[in-house]
Amino acid sequence: MFKRKIHIAIFASGTGSNAVKIIDFFKEEKNISFSVLSNKKDAPVLEKAQNLGVETFTFNRDEFFKQEEVLNYLKSKQTTLVVLAGFLWLVPSNIIKNFTNRIINIHPALLPKYGGKGMYGMKVHQAVVENKEKESGITIHYVDEQYDHGTVILQEKCIVEEKDTPEDVAQKIHQLEHYHYPRVVEAILNMM
Numbered sequence: 001m002f003k004r005k006i007h008i009a010i011f012a013s014g015t016g017s018n019a020v021k022i023i024d025f026f027k028e029e030k031n032i033s034f035s036v037l038s039n040k041k042d043a044p045v046l047e048k049a050q051n052l053g054v055e056t057f058t059f060n061r062d063e064f065f066k067q068e069e070v071l072n073y074l075k076s077k078q079t080t081l082v083v084l085a086g087f088l089w090l091v092p093s094n095i096i097k098n099f100t101n102r103i104i105n106i107h108p109a110l111l112p113k114y115g116g117k118g119m120y121g122m123k124v125h126q127a128v129v130e131n132k133e134k135e136s137g138i139t140i141h142y143v144d145e146q147y148d149h150g151t152v153i154l155q156e157k158c159i160v161e162e163k164d165t166p167e168d169v170a171q172k173i174h175q176l177e178h179y180h181y182p183r184v185v186e187a188i189l190n191m192m
């Protein structure tokens with residue numbers, strides 16, 4: 001049970017299964033509130049968040065990279081932690097500087113393998129299968145000004161069988177993500 005007020009801002013551009021798992025994990029915590037932010041006005045994650053009673057905020061490229069809209073929103077919510085969950089844009093330095101060690105990301109591979117610009121979602125799993133990797137996994141890390149680069153917090157592995165399709169790998173990875181990401185968020189909040 002968290003005694004102080006906590007606000008978690010989740011950035012997501014897609015389906016939002018990780019966002020939903022995190023929100024659900026903390027549903028008994030009366031002092032934790034959420035917002036979901038997205039650059040995609042039609043991202044399924046937005047409707048899912050609204051159905052859970054979570055406020056949403058959308059923004060365009062200029063508002064994110066050239067203006068202070070997003071930073072001001074995060075400040076107005078007194079955001080404790082920023083959680084990237086399937087968010088594909090590089091976080092600009094004005095946000096990084098205001099949230100040092102308070103932004104985390106999940107990547108669906110064992111970084112530094114299969115990371116960097118353009119490496120996201122199914123593209124990662126396709127590359128893993130094409131390269132006949134024997135294992136893959138997840139990486140949860142702090143966010144800095146480079147793609148998939150900051151200090152690693154947790155890595156968990158799964159086996160990739162020869163017969164596995166990229167979809168099979170995606171399913172294994174999502175299982176790992178859904179279990180570990182909420183628990184890593186909890187551990188970080190406990191350390192703050």
Ligand code: GAR
Nearest residue numbers: 014015016017018086107108120121
């Ligand atoms: C997750 O697998 C996450 O690791 C990945 O996008 C997926 C989002 O799924 N993120 C990246 O590839 C970032 N480089 P979700 O929308 O169902 O949570």
